[in-house]
Amino acid sequence: MFITSFEEQNITYRSCSNLRIHLFVTRRNFEEVKHKSEEAYEYFKALGIEIFTPTQSILEIAVNIQSGLGLTDADIKNSLREGVDEGDILCIATAKSLGVTLVTEEKRQPVYQGNKGPSLAKYKIPKVCEMELVGVESINFLELLERIKD
Numbered sequence: 001m002f003i004t005s006f007e008e009q010n011i012t013y014r015s016c017s018n019l020r021i022h023l024f025v026t027r028r029n030f031e032e033v034k035h036k037s038e039e040a041y042e043y044f045k046a047l048g049i050e051i052f053t054p055t056q057s058i059l060e061i062a063v064n065i066q067s068g069l070g071l072t073d074a075d076i077k078n079s080l081r082e083g084v085d086e087g088d089i090l091c092i093a094t095a096k097s098l099g100v101t102l103v104t105e106e107k108r109q110p111v112y113q114g115n116k117g118p119s120l121a122k123y124k125i126p127k128v129c130e131m132e133l134v135g136v137e138s139i140n141f142l143e144l145l146e147r148i149k150d
Helices: 027-036 038-047 056-069 073-077 086-098 125-130 141-148
Strands: 024-026 050-052
Touching (some): 027 086
Parallel strands (some): 024 050
16 A cells, blocks of 8 residues: 555544555655654654655656646646645656555545546546556545455
């Protein structure tokens, strides 16, 4: 399993202490945790979560995803944007490269009848994962807990 973000979850980080699965996180996103909560950062660090630094292959996948979304480098570095940013794209590319499920608390963006849904530039992590060019499974923390409960 691959964790992208801890900032929007409804489950406290202590509830993850009994997980017996292999967890990955990108270095960039792991450092974001530290800015949100030093205590959560130290707790996750103690769990021994594997921290990934992007390889050349991951960076190439990220560039392909960025291109598929029609985003420029300036777009993905804009902290005020509504869609995925550079860190999100690196997470998705890492999950694709490793062939693992991506866990995120970003909400899915439904497409309603007669509505094409959000523009590519506004896609969030789950919607980007659904793109044919990406093909990464994404689930939320409750879905993760459902899968591992047995």
